[in-house]
Amino acid sequence: MIFLTELLQLYHKYGIKLVKGFMQYVWDDKGVKYLDLHAGYGTAFLGHSNPKIVDKIYEQMRKLMVASYSFDVDIRDECIKALSKILPKELEYVFFQNSGTEAVEAALKFSRKYTGRKTFVSFTKAFHGRTMGALSLTWNPKYRKPFEPLLKNVVFAEFNNVEDVDRVITDDVAAVVVEVIQGEGGLERATHDFLHAIRSRCDEVGCVVVFDEVQSGFGRTGKIWAHQHYNTKPDIITAGKAIGGGYPVSLVAIRREIGDSLEIGEHGTTYGGNPVACAAVLASINVLLEENVPKKAAKIGEYFAKRLKELISNREELKVKGLGLMLGLDVSEDPKPLIEKLLRENIITLKAGESVLRFLPPYMITREDVDRVIEALEKVLVSFK
Ligand SMILES: *Cc1c(COP(=O)(O)O)cnc(C)c1O
Numbered sequence: 001m002i003f004l005t006e007l008l009q010l011y012h013k014y015g016i017k018l019v020k021g022f023m024q025y026v027w028d029d030k031g032v033k034y035l036d037l038h039a040g041y042g043t044a045f046l047g048h049s050n051p052k053i054v055d056k057i058y059e060q061m062r063k064l065m066v067a068s069y070s071f072d073v074d075i076r077d078e079c080i081k082a083l084s085k086i087l088p089k090e091l092e093y094v095f096f097q098n099s100g101t102e103a104v105e106a107a108l109k110f111s112r113k114y115t116g117r118k119t120f121v122s123f124t125k126a127f128h129g130r131t132m133g134a135l136s137l138t139w140n141p142k143y144r145k146p147f148e149p150l151l152k153n154v155v156f157a158e159f160n161n162v163e164d165v166d167r168v169i170t171d172d173v174a175a176v177v178v179e180v181i182q183g184e185g186g187l188e189r190a191t192h193d194f195l196h197a198i199r200s201r202c203d204e205v206g207c208v209v210v211f212d213e214v215q216s217g218f219g220r221t222g223k224i225w226a227h228q229h230y231n232t233k234p235d236i237i238t239a240g241k242a243i244g245g246g247y248p249v250s251l252v253a254i255r256r257e258i259g260d261s262l263e264i265g266e267h268g269t270t271y272g273g274n275p276v277a278c279a280a281v282l283a284s285i286n287v288l289l290e291e292n293v294p295k296k297a298a299k300i301g302e303y304f305a306k307r308l309k310e311l312i313s314n315r316e317e318l319k320v321k322g323l324g325l326m327l328g329l330d331v332s333e334d335p336k337p338l339i340e341k342l343l344r345e346n347i348i349t350l351k352a353g354e355s356v357l358r359f360l361p362p363y364m365i366t367r368e369d370v371d372r373v374i375e376a377l378e379k380v381l382v383s384f385k
Pocket of ligand 1: 041098099100101102104127128129130179183184212213214215216240241
């Protein structure tokens with residue numbers, strides 16, 4: 001029997017076959033155990049196969065796996081109740097999608113409907129997803145170029161340039177979409193002044209502020225939402241990655257008046273809000289709150305950042321980036337060789353931007369785990385330059 005079907009190769013491969021995961025660790029088919037600071041682009045923030053989440057998903061799967069939004073299900077209601085404990089109280093509606101990029105699409109569509117305007121503002125190094133709409137707001141030319149033409153009415157402004165804010169946010173802008181901490185783009189944090197300038201300018205011209213918290217949300221930065229470090233409020237939050245504990249699910253949380261501008265049938269999704277995804281989000285919220293995850297992420301993240309800073313104290317070309325457990329080491333050149341070397345030390349990391357070695361570990365990593373990473377970095381950095 002000849003098998004002709006093969007996977008389309010769109011990803012750089014490491015030649016490792018994973019067979020098992022538990023909390024901050026994964027194992028390959030040779031029994032090698034890795035410390036996982038990649039965690040599926042941060043998706044396994046609550047741990048690989050966290051038993052509390054797995055049990056809840058299983059339980060729901062046995063009961064009811066499929067129910068569209070046209071039908072009520074208890075698990076969805078319970079999930080939404082739990083969400084009200086962790087969402088800014090102004091964001092009264094939620095709508096579930098399946099991936100981060102779809103949450104961004106929903107945010108774009110809802111903003112256009114609500115404002116009746118066309119233009120979107122995004123920023124340099126922004127990453128918002130790979131579907132045509134979200135891609136139009138994604139900065140990296142490598143991701144965009146082959147697929148043009150994209151959406152026309154998108155303006156890119158310089159991230160963290162406060163002076164530029166008033167100029168680009170005009171009265172034909174429907175929404176400004178911004179990552180509070182840029183994930184894919186290189187772990188750059190928005191400044192306080194920048195986010196506040198966006199908020200006040202959007203209030204002036206009446207456009208929607210969307211915080212894309214797909215990567216920064218759900219406790220990773222030390223608060224449930226990264227924007228809570230800034231004392232400002234969005235009109236829409238997009239969330240994904242960690243919110244399902246590894247199960248693919250995303251959501252938008254939106255202000256009532258934006259939601260009320262939409263009519264039945266104007267937007268939809270086949271899988272969105274399915275009972276299993278809702279069970280995953282509910283269980284994840286319970287873990288987030290019961291285990292005090294944001295606080296733990298803040299604490300171990302602080303230790304991690306401190307150790308990284310010590311490590312690079314005598315190397316000017318290196319810089320520590322990010323916040324909480326959304327951390328990076330800017331090595332001012334392609335970090336791929338470092339990633340490969342760390343893999344040989346059984347540590348999985350990933351890249352961000354052009355020159356940042358990124359760490360998105362599960363929240364339960366220990367000081368010993370961090371020490372191990374620092375030790376390995378010490379070793380691999382010696383031969384790096
Ligand atoms: C990963 C990411 C997305 C896209 O999420 P997918 O689930 O891959 O579609 C969007 N925005 C941000 C900030 C992200 O980090």
